[in-house]
Amino acid sequence: MRKAVGGGLIGLGVVGTGVVRVLAERADFFTRQVGVPIIVRRAVVRDPSKPRLAPIDPELVTDDAAALLTDPEVDVVVEVMGGEEPAHQYIRRALEAGKHVVTANKELIAKHGPELLALARERGRYLLFEASVGGGIPLIAPLRRDLLANRITSVRAIINGTTNYILTRMAQEGADYADALAEAQRLGYAEPDPTNDVEGYDAAYKLAVLATLAFRSRLAPEQIRTEGITRLSARDFLYAAELGYVIKLVAVAERRDHGLLARVAPVLLHRDEPLAKVDGVYNAVQIVGDLTGMVLFEGRGAGAEPTSSAVIADLLEIADAVVHGIPNRTAWSLEEQLPVLGPDQIESRYYIRVTVSDRPGVLARLAKCLGDNDVSIAAVNQKEANEDQQTAELVIMTHRARESAVLRALAEIAELPVVAEVSTFLRVEE
Amino acid sequence: MRKAVGGGLIGLGVVGTGVVRVLAERADFFTRQVGVPIIVRRAVVRDPSKPRLAPIDPELVTDDAAALLTDPEVDVVVEVMGGEEPAHQYIRRALEAGKHVVTANKELIAKHGPELLALARERGRYLLFEASVGGGIPLIAPLRRDLLANRITSVRAIINGTTNYILTRMAQEGADYADALAEAQRLGYAEPDPTNDVEGYDAAYKLAVLATLAFRSRLAPEQIRTEGITRLSARDFLYAAELGYVIKLVAVAERRDHGLLARVAPVLLHRDEPLAKVDGVYNAVQIVGDLTGMVLFEGRGAGAEPTSSAVIADLLEIADAVVHGIPNRTAWSLEEQLPVLGPDQIESRYYIRVTVSDRPGVLARLAKCLGDNDVSIAAVNQKEANEDQQTAELVIMTHRARESAVLRALAEIAELPVVAEVSTFLRVEE
Numbered sequence: 082m083r084k085a086v087g088g089g090l091i092g093l094g095v096v097g098t099g100v101v102r103v104l105a106e107r108a109d110f111f112t113r114q115v116g117v118p119i120i121v122r123r124a125v126v127r128d129p130s131k132p133r134l135a136p137i138d139p140e141l142v143t144d145d146a147a148a149l150l151t152d153p154e155v156d157v158v159v160e161v162m163g164g165e166e167p168a169h170q171y172i173r174r175a176l177e178a179g180k181h182v183v184t185a186n187k188e189l190i191a192k193h194g195p196e197l198l199a200l201a202r203e204r205g206r207y208l209l210f211e212a213s214v215g216g217g218i219p220l221i222a223p224l225r226r227d228l229l230a231n232r233i234t235s236v237r238a239i240i241n242g243t244t245n246y247i248l249t250r251m252a253q254e255g256a257d258y259a260d261a262l263a264e265a266q267r268l269g270y271a272e273p274d275p276t277n278d279v280e281g282y283d284a285a286y287k288l289a290v291l292a293t294l295a296f297r298s299r300l301a302p303e304q305i306r307t308e309g310i311t312r313l314s315a316r317d318f319l320y321a322a323e324l325g326y327v328i329k330l331v332a333v334a335e336r337r338d339h340g341l342l343a344r345v346a347p348v349l350l351h352r353d354e355p356l357a358k359v360d361g362v363y364n365a366v367q368i369v370g371d372l373t374g375m376v377l378f379e380g381r382g383a384g385a386e387p388t389s390s391a392v393i394a395d396l397l398e399i400a401d402a403v404v405h406g407i408p409n410r411t412a413w414s415l416e417e418q419l420p421v422l423g424p425d426q427i428e429s430r431y432y433i434r435v436t437v438s439d440r441p442g443v444l445a446r447l448a449k450c451l452g453d454n455d456v457s458i459a460a461v462n463q464k465e466a467n468e469d470q471q472t473a474e475l476v477i478m479t480h481r482a483r484e485s486a487v488l489r490a491l492a493e494i495a496e497l498p499v500v501a502e503v504s505t506f507l508r509v510e511e
Numbered sequence: 512m513r514k515a516v517g518g519g520l521i522g523l524g525v526v527g528t529g530v531v532r533v534l535a536e537r538a539d540f541f542t543r544q545v546g547v548p549i550i551v552r553r554a555v556v557r558d559p560s561k562p563r564l565a566p567i568d569p570e571l572v573t574d575d576a577a578a579l580l581t582d583p584e585v586d587v588v589v590e591v592m593g594g595e596e597p598a599h600q601y602i603r604r605a606l607e608a609g610k611h612v613v614t615a616n617k618e619l620i621a622k623h624g625p626e627l628l629a630l631a632r633e634r635g636r637y638l639l640f641e642a643s644v645g646g647g648i649p650l651i652a653p654l655r656r657d658l659l660a661n662r663i664t665s666v667r668a669i670i671n672g673t674t675n676y677i678l679t680r681m682a683q684e685g686a687d688y689a690d691a692l693a694e695a696q697r698l699g700y701a702e703p704d705p706t707n708d709v710e711g712y713d714a715a716y717k718l719a720v721l722a723t724l725a726f727r728s729r730l731a732p733e734q735i736r737t738e739g740i741t742r743l744s745a746r747d748f749l750y751a752a753e754l755g756y757v758i759k760l761v762a763v764a765e766r767r768d769h770g771l772l773a774r775v776a777p778v779l780l781h782r783d784e785p786l787a788k789v790d791g792v793y794n795a796v797q798i799v800g801d802l803t804g805m806v807l808f809e810g811r812g813a814g815a816e817p818t819s820s821a822v823i824a825d826l827l828e829i830a831d832a833v834v835h836g837i838p839n840r841t842a843w844s845l846e847e848q849l850p851v852l853g854p855d856q857i858e859s860r861y862y863i864r865v866t867v868s869d870r871p872g873v874l875a876r877l878a879k880c881l882g883d884n885d886v887s888i889a890a891v892n893q894k895e896a897n898e899d900q901q902t903a904e905l906v907i908m909t910h911r912a913r914e915s916a917v918l919r920a921l922a923e924i925a926e927l928p929v930v931a932e933v934s935t936f937l938r939v940e941e
Contacts, residue, residue, distance in 0.1 A: 103660055103802065113844070114659065211657065217803030219649070219657035227641065227649035229544065230533055230823035355809070358788055365807075372533065372820035373647030376810035377795075379785070380803055390802035393660035407837050414543070 085117050086400040089155035089180075090124040091146065091171055092162030096185055096212070097124065098135040099389035100159060100396075105136045111393075115400040123149045150174045156403050157396060160184040161212075161388075169193055176200050176208065181403070183395040185212035185388055191289035191302045195415060205409050207402060209395035214287045215240065215364050217387030218380035222394070224294040224368070231370030233295040235335040237510070240287045242362035242382045243271045243278035244310050244330040248347070249360045252318045252327060258311060270362060280309035281345040284332045288345055292334035295368065297416035300334060300343055304421045308346035317434060317505050320464065320476050321349055324432075327357045331510055340420035342427060348510040349432050425485035430459070430509040432478055433487075435494060436501040439466045439473040443499045447475065450497070454490040456482040472501055478509075515547050516830040519585035519610075520554040521576065521601055522592030523565055526615055526642070527554065529819035530589060530826075531565040541823075545830040553579045580604050586833050587826060590614040591642075591818075599623055606630050606638065611833070613825040615642035615818055621719035621732045625845060635839050637832060639825035644717040645670065645794050647817030648810035652824070654724040654798070661800030663725040665765040667940070670717045672792035672812045673701045673708035674740050674760040678777070679790045682748045682757060688741060700792060710739035711775040714762045718775055722764035725798065727846035730764060730773055734851045738776035747864060747935050750894065750906045751779055754862075757787045761940055770850035772857055778940040779862050855915035860889070862908055863917075864935040865924060869896045869903040873929045877905065880927070884920040886912040902931055908939075 088104075090097050101121055104111065112118045124137060125146045133142065149155060150171065158175040160182065162168055168189050175182050176197065184190065190197075190213045201208035211221040224233075239245050243265060250261040262279070265271035277283050285305045292300040310330055321328050326349040335342040350357040355377055359365040364382030369375050381387045401407070437443045444461065451458060457480045464474040479487065487506075495503050518534075520527050531551055534541065542548045554567060555576045563572065579585060580601065588605040590598055590612065598619050605612050606627065614620065620627075620643045631638035641651040654663075669675050673695060680691040692709065695701035707713050715735045722730040740760055751758050756779040765772040780787040785807050789795040794812030799805050811817045831837070867873045874891065881888060887910045894904040909917065917936075925933050 107660070110846070111660075113846075217658075217661075217800070218806055219653045222652065222657050223649045226828065227652050227824045228647075228820065229827055230537070230541075230820045355788075358785075370647070370820060372816040374811045374817060376648055376808070378806070378808060380806035386802040387804060390658065390660045390800060394657045397659055398656065405838055408835055416540070416543075 083117060083404060085120045086115065086403050087120055087122045087154040087156045088396065089122050089149040089152060089158050091149065091158060091160045091168070093124045093126045093133060093135055093142065094161065095385040096161040096388045096392065098133070099385035100161065100392050101135040101137050103389050103393055111397065114397060116404050119396065119400050122152060122154050125149050146171055150178055150180070155180060157181045157183060157399050159392060159396065160186055161392065163188070165189060165192060172197060172208070173200065176204055176206055179204060179206065181207040181399045182209070183392055183399065184208070184210050185392055186210070187213040187283070187286040187290060191286035194290060194293060195299050202409060207399045207409050209398060210290070211395050212388045212391035214290050215366060215378070216380065216382045216384060217390040218364060218366070218378050218382065220291065220366055220378055221294065223378070224291065228368065228370050228373065228376070231372045233336070233368060233370050235369045236288070236291050236295050236333070236366065237356060238288065238291065238332045238364070238366040239329055239356055239359045240332050240364050240366065240382060241278055241284040241330060242364060243275065244284070245359065245364070246270045246362050247279070248310060248329060251313065251315055255315045255319070257315050258313055279311055281307040281330065284330060284345045288332035288334055288343065291366065292341070292343060295334070296336055296341065296419060297414065298341070298419040299415060300341060300421070304343055306344045306346065310347050312505060313347055314504070316464070316474070317507070320434065320462070321432065324478065325352055326350060326509070327352055328507065329356060331356065333510065336419070337422060339426060340422045342422050346508065348508045350510050423485070424488055425483060427484040428481050429484060430479055430481055430511070431487050432476070432505070432507040432509060433491070433503065434505040435475045435477070436472050436504050437475055438499045438501070439471050440499070444475065446497055446499060447477070447494055450493040451479070451490045454486040456487050456490050474504070513547060513834065515550045516545065516833050517550055517552045517584040517586045518826065519552050519579040519582060519588050521579065521588060521590045521598070523554045523556045523563060523572065524591065525815040526591040526818045526822065528563070528565040529815035530591065530822050531567050533819050533823055535566045541827065544827060546834050549826065549830050552582060552584050555579050576601055580608055580610070585610060587611045587613060587829050589822060589826065590616055591822065593618070595619060595622060602627060602638070603630065606634050606636055609634060609636065611637040611829045612639070613822055613829065614638070614640050615822055616640070617643040617713070617716040617720060621716035624720065624723060625729050632839060637829045637839050639828060640720070641825050642818045642821035644720050645796060645808070646810065646812045646814060647820040648794060648796070648808050648812065650721065650796055650808055651724065653808070654721065658798065658800050658803065658806070661802045663766070663798060663800050665799045666718070666721050666725050666763070666796065667786060668718065668721065668762045668794070668796040669759055669786055669789045670762050670794050670796065670812060671708055671714040671760060672794060673705065674714070675789065675794070676700045676792050677709070678740060678758060678760060681743065681745055682752070685745045685749070687745045688743055709741055711737040711760065714760060714775045718762035718764055718773065721796065722771070722773060725764070726766055726771065726849060727844065728771070728849040729845060730771065730851070734773055736774045736776065740777050742935060743777055744934070746894070746904070747937070750864070750892070751862065754908065755782055756780060756939070757782055758937065759786060761786065763940065766849070767852060769856060770852045772852050776938065778938045780940050853915070854918055855913060857914040858911050859914060860909055860911055860939040860941070861917050862906070862935070862937040862939060863921065863933065865905045865907070866902050866931040866934050867905055868929045868931070869901050870929070874905065876927055876929060877907070877924055880923040881909070881920045884916040886917050886920050904934070
């Protein structure tokens with residue numbers, strides 16, 4: 082019987098510090114759960130001289146990743162540094178050296194998950210990544226295990242807290258995008274460079290991870306049509322509300338007859354939809370299984386403590402396996418390769434806001450562009466004119482239409498001399 | 512390497528039939544997951560001559576439980592008959608005979624879970640019960656594993672679909688209790704004898720299971736203060752709505768300084784609370800962990816297919832363990848024995864509806880009863896009088912008060928000659 086399970090951390094930022102702190106504070110309880118103590122053997126950081134808040138012996142803090150990856154006392158490598166490289170190489174080397182791995186790295190799993198999972202299986206090691214999506218909300222384990230009997234037909238998620246905070250402010254206070262972003266940055270909910278969040282890339286990484294698990298078919302981030310929230314205006318929220326909708330950045334992957342629909346974009350959600358009620362920094366993931374029907378998971382999707390909760394759950398699972406000599410098993414595996422549907426295979430209803438010259442005949446021209454492309458109009462509202470600039474706003478809701486046709490019509494509309502700009506184009510998520 | 516994992520069903524009603532059907536339909540996929548096929552060896556029913564919808568060889572259907580429990584080809588016993596006895600004795604005998612057990616039986620786990628889990632551990636066998644609470648919603652596995660790093664402080668749940676359907680009808684359509692119940696019975700959401708659901712017993716069993724796992728402290732069903740929904744009237748929903756609340760049957764267990772609060776009762780929930788938005792036959796469980804913060808799980812809490820999903824997830828976990836020779840481990844265990852708080856240790860705000868004689872001075876007398884018991888009134892509304900009977904209704908909201916004091920005051924109020932009845936008494940769940 083072994084005397085301890087050794088852990089090695091790569092990264093000692095807020096998440097790493099949280100993990101070390103919780104492991105220290107609950108050492109007795111975890112020892113009772115696992116049978117032996119979990120001991121942090123080393124932590125790799127960029128600058129070991131920097132003062133640390135983590136309750137860890139400074140002598141264990143090093144910048145020597147190789148020393149950790151070859152330490153025979155390290156059973157499990159916990160990667161909480163984030164980013165694609167060098168995390169990817171570290172995890173590869175850890176698995177090759179016979180270590181188990183826990184990671185909180187969504188970008189890494191989205192881009193290299195299938196390859197690394199295959200390597201882990203080949204080496205008989207665990208690679209767990211509950212913390213990569215949705216912070217402390219159990220999502221990966223339910224998809225890996227609890228929903229395994231289901232054929233999953235759709236995953237819809239509000240999975241980025243930064244954008245959900247911004248959109249909630251815009252909806253509830255009529256704030257404009259720039260003001261809501263500044264507020265989020267001031268509160269630490271948005272980074273100084275918010276690109277990764279507001280352009281939808283972070284959500285696309287997470288959707289890639291969830292959809293790959295859910296459909297047992299690889300979905301790479303670059304296959305996901307990804308649109309950000311930067312073009313939304315406070316007026317869109319007002320107009321949407323008049324129509325009974327809210328606007329949310331929704332990540333969606335759905336199994337259709339001929340492949341997968343995969344998209345991250347701001348959409349109109351009817352206000353009675355469960356996801357429409359998920360506000361602020363909360364995340365929620367709605368999974369439809371053919372046996373369970375809709376199952377919703379909601380909680381705080383980020384932060385040191387929720388993420389530590391997920392990292393430690395994975396660590397406990399591995400520690401248990403190490404102590405009992407349990408082989409890595411295939412509780413989940415890729416089954417097929419589904420194609421991703423293009424705009425000519427997708428239909429939806431659309432909300433379109435166009436800024437036009439405020440004069441007669443404009444609507445007729447827009448309607449012609451839409452009609453010529455087989456896009457039929459369900460409702461039109463002319464909104465407040467700007468008298469100085471002699472412009473007006475038209476808000477158009479279409480009937481169900483083919484997305485490629487709508488995109489063609491919008492390109493033509495944008496070229497019309499009477500059109501200042503196509504300001505917003507949103508799908509209605511139903 | 513073994514050639515198959517053998518399963519034996521006890522019970523072949525809607526859930527058992529669902530399990531057999533899904534196992535048959537997805538046999539290839541499950542075989543790939545587990546490594547070998549899962550084969551149903553026997554199914555025990557009361558009347559083997561009854562025609563069955565399950566795709567199972569009639570020769571395997573028997574009324575001989577002993578034959579199943581001693582069959583060396585049965586690795587896992589799946590108990591889906593429900594009720595306390597003989598299910599309890601069957602499971603006991605199965606574990607003693609070295610079988611693993613999957614059960615969907617909340618009453619059994621609520622009453623005998625800790626004892627049976629100890630027996631399973633002693634014999635090195637698994638006893639899994641995901642399907643016992645919340646149908647297809649993963650709840651037991653998250654508590655056993657995914658949230659293990661947390662100290663859990665509260666579990667609040669809408670966990671009985673029958674009552675939630677009835678209360679939703681009463682709220683949305685002003686239906687009276689008897690009509691809403693009749694409708695639920697007609698649709699198959701309520702049983703001919705609805706006692707178990709409408710009196711809160713079913714919810715109390717489920718709360719006992721969840722709370723015992725969450726707090727690692729045994730909570731028995733009889734320790735849970737349990738109140739049903741039969742005394743609610745359509746007017747309560749109206750008055751609650753005026754005050755900004757909805758009425759839901761909420762099962763709650765909370766860790767307080769001196770013990771556990773444990774209760775199943777209809778309560779006033781502010782309309783912005785996540786549970787307030789859970790309507791119809793949906794279930795939702797809100798768990799607060801000290802690391803995760805609030806995590807919400809929502810989905811269909813009953814039905815053959817959701818329940819099959821949970822049973823099969825457990826079955827796959829055990830099949831995997833059988834194939835790989837994995838010992839039963841203690842991923843969860845009782846840690847302490849928390850006392851359950853009594854009414855003199857609990858405070859809340861209260862909603863009280865009293866039917867009184869419609870004449871002067873009545874309110875003063877009620878107010879005196881409350882004041883004498885240190886219960887302070889936050890708001891009073893006199894509601895529609897019944898001129899024929901010369902009665903009126905008083906709706907009182909109290910400030911925070913000790914529950915024992917409120918109960919004493921209500922007993923005194925009920926004795927006042929001017930009071931026809933204390934019609935409703937509800938806590939405000941905050």
